[in-house]
Amino acid sequence: MNTVAIACITLGAFFDLHTIPLDQPSEKKAPSLATLFFAQADDDKVADLFVLQGNKLLVVPRSGTIRQAEFPEGVSVFDIFASEGRSVADAIAVQGRRIVRIPLVLQGETREPQTLFEADSLYSSAVNGPVPSVLIITDASSSKKTIALPTNDGISLLGLDGTLVGQKPFTKSSARFHTEGRLNDAEYNALNLNFYQSSWNEITGAPFSTPKPEIETMSDAPHASSLRKAADRKPELWPWFLVHKEKTKAIGVCCAVDDSLNTLICSCDATVSADGSLENVSAPGPERRYPGALVASNSEMPDFNGDGYKDLLLWNASRPGISVDALLRAVVGRNWPITLTVHTYSPEKGRFEPAAATSLTYRIPVTWFLTGATPLRCPVLADFNGDHKTDLGMCTQENEFSVWLYSDGFAGEPDEKHTFTENITKVELTGDVAGNGKTSVVLRSDHHIYALYAK
Ligand SMILES: [Ca+2]
Ligand SMILES: [Ca+2]
Numbered sequence: 001m002n003t004v005a006i007a008c009i010t011l012g013a014f015f016d017l018h019t020i021p022l023d024q025p026s027e028k029k030a031p032s033l034a035t036l037f038f039a040q041a042d043d044d045k046v047a048d049l050f051v052l053q054g055n056k057l058l059v060v061p062r063s064g065t066i067r068q069a070e071f072p073e074g075v076s077v078f079d080i081f082a083s084e085g086r087s088v089a090d091a092i093a094v095q096g097r098r099i100v101r102i103p104l105v106l107q108g109e110t111r112e113p114q115t116l117f118e119a120d121s122l123y124s125s126a127v128n129g130p131v132p133s134v135l136i137i138t139d140a141s142s143s144k145k146t147i148a149l150p151t152n153d154g155i156s157l158l159g160l161d162g163t164l165v166g167q168k169p170f171t172k173s174s175a176r177f178h179t180e181g182r183l184n185d186a187e188y189n190a191l192n193l194n195f196y197q198s199s200w201n202e203i204t205g206a207p208f209s210t211p212k213p214e215i216e217t218m219s220d221a222p223h224a225s226s227l228r229k230a231a232d233r234k235p236e237l238w239p240w241f242l243v244h245k246e247k248t249k250a251i252g253v254c255c256a257v258d259d260s261l262n263t264l265i266c267s268c269d270a271t272v273s274a275d276g277s278l279e280n281v282s283a284p285g286p287e288r289r290y291p292g293a294l295v296a297s298n299s300e301m302p303d304f305n306g307d308g309y310k311d312l313l314l315w316n317a318s319r320p321g322i323s324v325d326a327l328l329r330a331v332v333g334r335n336w337p338i339t340l341t342v343h344t345y346s347p348e349k350g351r352f353e354p355a356a357a358t359s360l361t362y363r364i365p366v367t368w369f370l371t372g373a374t375p376l377r378c379p380v381l382a383d384f385n386g387d388h389k390t391d392l393g394m395c396t397q398e399n400e401f402s403v404w405l406y407s408d409g410f411a412g413e414p415d416e417k418h419t420f421t422e423n424i425t426k427v428e429l430t431g432d433v434a435g436n437g438k439t440s441v442v443l444r445s446d447h448h449i450y451a452l453y454a455k
Helices: 196-204 223-230 325-332
Strands: 008-012 015-021 033-039 049-051 057-061 069-071 075-081 089-095 098-103 114-118 136-138 145-150 154-158 164-169 239-247 248-258 262-271 289-292 312-316 335-343 359-367 377-383 391-397 400-404 417-421 426-430 440-444 449-455
Touching: 015 057, 015 417, 049 449, 057 089, 075 098, 075 136, 075 145, 075 377, 223 248, 239 262, 262 312, 289 312, 377 426, 377 440
Parallel strands: none
Antiparallel strands: 008 015, 015 449, 033 049, 049 057, 057 069, 075 089, 089 098, 098 114, 136 145, 145 154, 154 164, 239 248, 248 262, 262 289, 312 335, 335 359, 377 391, 391 400, 400 417, 426 440, 440 449
């Protein structure tokens, strides 16, 4: 078994950084392939980072020892199984007809996989693994753990010894196996994943309520490109997000970004029915204009002051390249100022405040204006310190990730900054691993994982 060295752990004020080198691909310049997810590897109630490369699974906990497992050839899917009374989880994998249990061992240790039982399933003939998938399902009434295997007829629920304990037929409308969410989280609600509810819903069409949007483009968080495209259309067709939802009523807004990079907002309210879905969405109200382009979130929209109403984050910049002088300065200086402003929602006024609550100016490489829909790189809008106020993290250089916490506003300088040996290519994961409301962030470069665990 390969041994993997962890390059370093760097301690910050709000995050501990774990730098994890990935296996180099044979072609040196190509990015390493890796699949990342959070799951419980032990019984400390803090989710751990799993890194899958080929047949090798590495577990990097926030604190404690690194563990690993090597899958035998022919594994199609696997899940992480944390059982009662055991401090360390195992991987449960499907290898042809065999269901095998593979211990997560310390580096340098070896332990053979154990065959639990054999069973036919749609996974038996799948070959392109190992792939993480939802296999372990906790029965809500008995809290017993079962292994869920898809067959031609539906889902078979089997005990760890292979005893058939239940069967769920596919419905005609959704005769496909679909697993969403992350692994072994039925154990662990802090990540708010509810995988088996969402996947069950797909399988059986069970009565889990889903909101029926009357506006087609409604989403949790509009994307930057759809915002720019929307401005030419009627507000009814703009992207839409919820500012606030109560038991019987909800406040939503339609939004778009015009050519001058102003954000256009129209409010539209709705009533909330008993099952939580939205009804009677009103026609969009009058258009209001805010200076700057809306920063779309990668998850849900931010609530900076923590009052339960979503707020606006807008970016502004004098665009480079307009004059020769500006272009020259940009090329020579290689960076350009960008200003972010926050407009909080006022429930009393029923609108976002026209004046910015805070602003933040920093400099970015001028080329960032030319790539991507916005000049923000890897923005993460999430609560990092657990005070219910959304904070901001983003790249400020190709190899630098800066974090600003929101208190009464943003401070001029970042509250924490990490510089890496390689350029950041994407945000891989964000998640509240400890269930304390503090969001951890996992970044990727070509050959490294940078796990910023919230303290
Ligand atoms: Ca707010
Ligand atoms: Ca916060």
